[in-house]
Amino acid sequence: MNATVYRSTGSWYDVKDETGQLWKARIKGVFKIEGLSSTNPIAVGDVVSMEIENEDTHIATIAGIHDRHNYISRQSPSHRRQHHIVASNLDQVLLVATIKDPRTSNGFMDRFLVAAEAYHVPAILLINKQDAWKEKDKAKFEEWSAIYSQIGYQIMAVSVQQGTGMDGLHALLKNKTTLVSGHSGVGKSSLLNALIPGFTLRTKEVSGWSGKGMHTTTFAEMFDLPDGGRIIDTPGIREFGIVDIEREELSHYFPEMRAVLQECQFNNCLHVNEPGCAVKQAVSDGSISPDRFASYLSILDTIKENEWE
Numbered sequence: 001m002n003a004t005v006y007r008s009t010g011s012w013y014d015v016k017d018e019t020g021q022l023w024k025a026r027i028k029g030v031f032k033i034e035g036l037s038s039t040n041p042i043a044v045g046d047v048v049s050m051e052i053e054n055e056d057t058h059i060a061t062i063a064g065i066h067d068r069h070n071y072i073s074r075q076s077p078s079h080r081r082q083h084h085i086v087a088s089n090l091d092q093v094l095l096v097a098t099i100k101d102p103r104t105s106n107g108f109m110d111r112f113l114v115a116a117e118a119y120h121v122p123a124i125l126l127i128n129k130q131d132a133w134k135e136k137d138k139a140k141f142e143e144w145s146a147i148y149s150q151i152g153y154q155i156m157a158v159s160v161q162q163g164t165g166m167d168g169l170h171a172l173l174k175n176k177t178t179l180v181s182g183h184s185g186v187g188k189s190s191l192l193n194a195l196i197p198g199f200t201l202r203t204k205e206v207s208g209w210s211g212k213g214m215h216t217t218t219f220a221e222m223f224d225l226p227d228g229g230r231i232i233d234t235p236g237i238r239e240f241g242i243v244d245i246e247r248e249e250l251s252h253y254f255p256e257m258r259a260v261l262q263e264c265q266f267n268n269c270l271h272v273n274e275p276g277c278a279v280k281q282a283v284s285d286g287s288i289s290p291d292r293f294a295s296y297l298s299i300l301d302t303i304k305e306n307e308w309e
């Protein structure tokens with residue numbers, strides 16, 4: 001029987017079978033996913049084949065894993081050469097961001113988009129707290145909207161608190177598996193509460209009193225949407241690592257640069273100060289946003305640093 005992984009807590013997984021029944025499952029045997037050394041053999045979103053161990057207690061064994069369409073991983077903090085798979089089989093990733101209180105930086109959004117490109121997952125930018133915008137904030141949204149929609153990203157404004165823009169969001173999420181991300185304070189919890197019935201309850205249930213304080217789970221968790229579709233929450237994960245990107249390939253993850261870089265004079269052009277650079281030309285004639293180019297240079301810099309570590 002096939003089942004989908006909804007939650008992972010160490011060696012146990014919550015899986016849902018095709019009839020919608022939940023099971024507590026553990027792995028039988030050894031899993032090795034070729035070409036990738038990961039700290040977790042199974043991740044949220046994985047489709048597994050499951051064998052029932054105990055019908056009454058709903059305990060099952062995971063006997064195999066189906067090929068992943070895609071996945072998002074990050075570098076393991078303790079083992080730099082190993083990856084931790086955050087989630088798999090995603091239709092899209094959604095970044096919750098804000099223009100004020102707090103202001104999400106362009107750099108942060110662009111790093112998210114580069115990661116999404118590198119993992120081949122479509123990305124959506126959801127700009128929350130529209131209700132709090134003054135004229136200059138509206139202007140900022142218009143500016144972002146022009147930049148990002150022109151290069152092919154969905155960007156939309158909402159107020160989770162007031163419910164504005166939520167119809168459009170529901171339409172985007174319907175029947176899709178969407179991983180939701182965002183830094184602290186942007187209203188991600190408020191959003192998930194609005195989308196997922198019982199979200200607060202579920203979160204409380206997985207947290208516990210450890211003696212040192214409430215510990216909240218840092219595992220990704222998947223939830224069903226009432227109208228079809230699934231949401232993956234990644235508590236505690238602030239940013240996906242841009243793992244394994246070479247300096248020479250970074251510009252391929254900026255769609256607007258990808259479109260012109262064949263015209264650079266040198267085919268290994270990094271678009272920094274090489275002569276005959278089509279990307280720099282596009283920045284100066286206004287067809288590539290200077291903010292996006294600044295993000296490119298700043299990410300390029302961090303890749304340079306990594307090489308020396």
Ligand SMILES: Nc1nc2c(ncn2[C@@H]2O[C@H](COP(=O)(O)OP(=O)(O)OP(=O)(O)O)[C@@H](O)[C@H]2O)c(=O)[nH]1
Pocket residue numbers: 128129130131132158159160161162182183184185186187188189190191
């Ligand atoms: N004005 C306004 N405030 C909002 C909106 N959505 C959420 N907030 C507020 O923003 C603050 C942060 O919201 P949370 O939902 O806790 O944000 P979070 O991103 O989960 O943040 P952490 O819990 O720190 O990870 C709260 O005070 C919310 O009431 C909105 O649409 N408009």
Ligand SMILES: [Zn+2]
Pocket residue numbers: 261264265269270271272274276277278279280
């Ligand atoms: Zn160039």
